[in-house]
Amino acid sequence: MISVLGSGAFGTALAISLSQNGPVTLWSRDGEQVRAMRETRENAKRLPGASLPDAITITADLDAACRAQTILLALPMQRTAAFLAEHAQLLKGKTLVSCSKGIDLETGKGPTALMAALVPQARAAILTGPSFAADIGRGLPTALTLACADGAEALQAELSTPSLRLYRSADTIGAELGGALKNVIAIGAGVVMGAGMGDSARAALMTRGFAEMNRLAVARGARPETLSGLAGFGDLVLTCTSSQSRNFRHGFALGAGETIDQTVTVEGVATAHAVARMAEHGGIEMPIAVMIAALCDNRMTVAQATLALLSRPLKEE
């Protein structure tokens, strides 16, 4: 039995896909949303247009949802620590699979490190990689990375579906940093396109951004191959090139000087700040991430950030 905690776009899409294998419970904190989803068999609030199969039980009862042994956590990253701390008793002894992409601003931890710290009696895994909720919800083919320190063969089989192909990895650090860091670069790619700097500039930013992702991740113990896989390169390509990405759209609005929609989940903003901090304290060169943090805070204009990046000392690639 599998439960998904968090009925946002991604949690809902994963529940739909997993329901191809058997019963799934989808938990929402919002009783009114649960009522509406039960009635319409659709998550009109977060994933309109995708229908919720009967194999999905929708509930606002967290105790009931936590009876499952395998629990997917699909919450925004900055809400995860408080949720884990509050519900640690309910979650202990479970296999917890985080589906979030980000770094906790307060602790600098990624999802698996956070789960290990706050629910030490649980087994922590992460599901990440190139996958828009809308695509998964429509049953389109998708490949993801499932990382768990103790290997994940049985879990891999449990969470793979006819349309969701999972590759397993033991590198939780690489998997979670790949997913977190690509969001920062995706904001940058959006800025480039919104400001009209063109496709060549975006390719340069993606490539040099990928170098930064590798630098930070390897310094924190990740395997470079993980970053070259779905969790890193794959997701970087997806989010930097698609206007389906909320991080890309956020950057685009910044670059174009448009109004930012503050209600949308844009994980890369907090992650950019966490990364800027790590870069400063760890002496790791992350110029693009640092500029993106400054742009998100309006501490710099797009023109200033561009000039600062282009006028860095010339170096070997």
Ligand SMILES: NC(=O)C1=CN([C@@H]2O[C@H](COP(=O)(O)OP(=O)(O)OC[C@H]3O[C@@H](n4cnc5c(N)ncnc54)[C@H](OP(=O)(O)O)[C@@H]3O)[C@@H](O)[C@H]2O)C=CC1
């Ligand atoms: N959407 C996508 O395509 C993908 C998303 N992800 C990752 O999944 C994570 C979730 O994103 P996504 O589903 O898109 O976000 P959404 O904005 O669609 O939904 C967030 C969900 O989290 C719920 N929530 C927020 N705070 C809490 C809390 N304290 N307790 C319980 N529930 C809470 C919200 O409830 P409420 O509606 O009541 O506010 C909402 O259901 C992110 O880290 C994202 O990067 C990963 C891959 C793809």
Ligand SMILES: O=C(CO)COP(=O)(O)O
């Ligand atoms: O992580 C994602 C795709 O893999 C979703 O990206 P956004 O959060 O930018 O929409």
